[in-house]
Amino acid sequence: MLRPLLPLRFFWGPIVIAAVGLTVSAFLIPFMLPTTLFVCIILAVAVLTRGRPLVRLCLRIVTWRSRKARTVALFFPASLEQSISAGEVVDTCQRDVDDLVALFQFPPSSKIAIYLFEQERDINSLLGGNTYACAFIPFNAVLVPAGRSFQTMLRHELAHLFSARVGDLAPRLKSEGLAVWIECDGLVPTPDQAALTFLAKSGGLDSLLEPTLFDCPRTWRQCYDIAGSFTKFLIQRVGWAAYCQFYKAAGQANYGAVFERSFSLSLARAEALWQESLKAEDESAKKLAEGDNGDVLRK
Numbered sequence: 296m297l298r299p300l301l302p303l304r305f306f307w308g309p310i311v312i313a314a315v316g317l318t319v320s321a322f323l324i325p326f327m328l329p330t331t332l333f334v335c336i337i338l339a340v341a342v343l344t345r346g347r348p349l350v351r352l353c354l355r356i357v358t359w360r361s362r363k364a365r366t367v368a369l370f371f372p373a374s375l376e377q378s379i380s381a382g383e384v385v386d387t388c389q390r391d392v393d394d395l396v397a398l399f400q401f402p403p404s405s406k407i408a409i410y411l412f413e414q415e416r417d418i419n420s421l422l423g424g425n426t427y428a429c430a431f432i433p434f435n436a437v438l439v440p441a442g443r444s445f446q447t448m449l450r451h452e453l454a455h456l457f458s459a460r461v462g463d464l465a466p467r468l469k470s471e472g473l474a475v476w477i478e479c480d481g482l483v484p485t486p487d488q489a490a491l492t493f494l495a496k497s498g499g500l501d502s503l504l505e506p507t508l509f510d511c512p513r514t515w516r517q518c519y520d521i522a523g524s525f526t527k528f529l530i531q532r533v534g535w536a537a538y539c540q541f542y543k544a545a546g547q548a549n550y551g552a553v554f555e556r557s558f559s560l561s562l563a564r565a566e567a568l569w570q571e572s573l574k575a576e577d578e579s580a581k582k583l584a585e586g587d588n589g590d591v592l593r594k
């Protein structure tokens with residue numbers, strides 16, 4: 296059975312654009328036909344470019360099933376019905392949202408729509424680039440794949456929905472770092488040697504203030520690992536409340552200045568301290584491993 300599952304908020308953008316376009320056109324047609332045509336062309340281009348993923352998404356999910364909980368609504372294709380327990384999945388989603396409500400100390404702005412795709416490549420074919428999960432912040436919606444990475448990707452994208460209400464998502468060193476910290480439940484692993492070598496070659500954390508390396512297919516994974524680890528270091532050092540104050544104030548243009556004002560140290564000095572903490576962590580892990588081997592040998 297065909298059921299329209301899209302929440303009304305999915306349509307408010309196109310509805311407002313169409314209403315404004317029609318009003319402007321109706322007013323201008325008798326007087327200024329060239330201007331009207333120009334407005335219509337701009338609107339058409341806007342819908343065909345920026346709105347295309349949304350239109351494709353709407354067409355795709357129109358027949359999907361749904362399951363609702365207190366503050367989340369789960370949408371999924373009928374083909375997943377046999378392989379997942381929708382009740383368990385929606386409970387998991389609700390628990391993750393509740394965790395974030397407790398962390399951020401505010402509820403979702405409205406019910407969160409979670410679109411569960413069968414595979415990462417289904418989302419990638421819709422959105423392109425390196426995108427295998429996504430948060431549609433204006434619509435309070437996330438797109439995530441089912442499978443092994445479901446929960447980490449869900450927590451990551453939900454983190455974007457919540458953190459976008461605290462402060463700017465730029466630079467991505469800040470927003471992706473926090474999303475990785477949340478997806479790992481605060482236990483972000485140490486970046487591997489390849490990531491640290493890449494960071495040294497690219498010029499340190501300063502180079503991650505621009506989105507270029509985050510968008511590059513060869514370096515995005517390392518950027519996320521580094522941003523998550525650096526965020527873990529900052530939160531451990533200053534605490535969650537002070538980190539949130541920094542997150543709220545820092546944007547692309549003032550990141551360095553806000554960083555220095557918030558933490559009383561420069562980004563370069565913080566980077567050096569973070570690198571020292573990674574080395575200390577590495578050494579204590581090695582000692583622990585040696586100790587374990589000794590125990591094994593003694594047995």
Ligand SMILES: [Zn+2]
Binds near residue numbers: 451455470471474
């Ligand atoms: Zn992200």
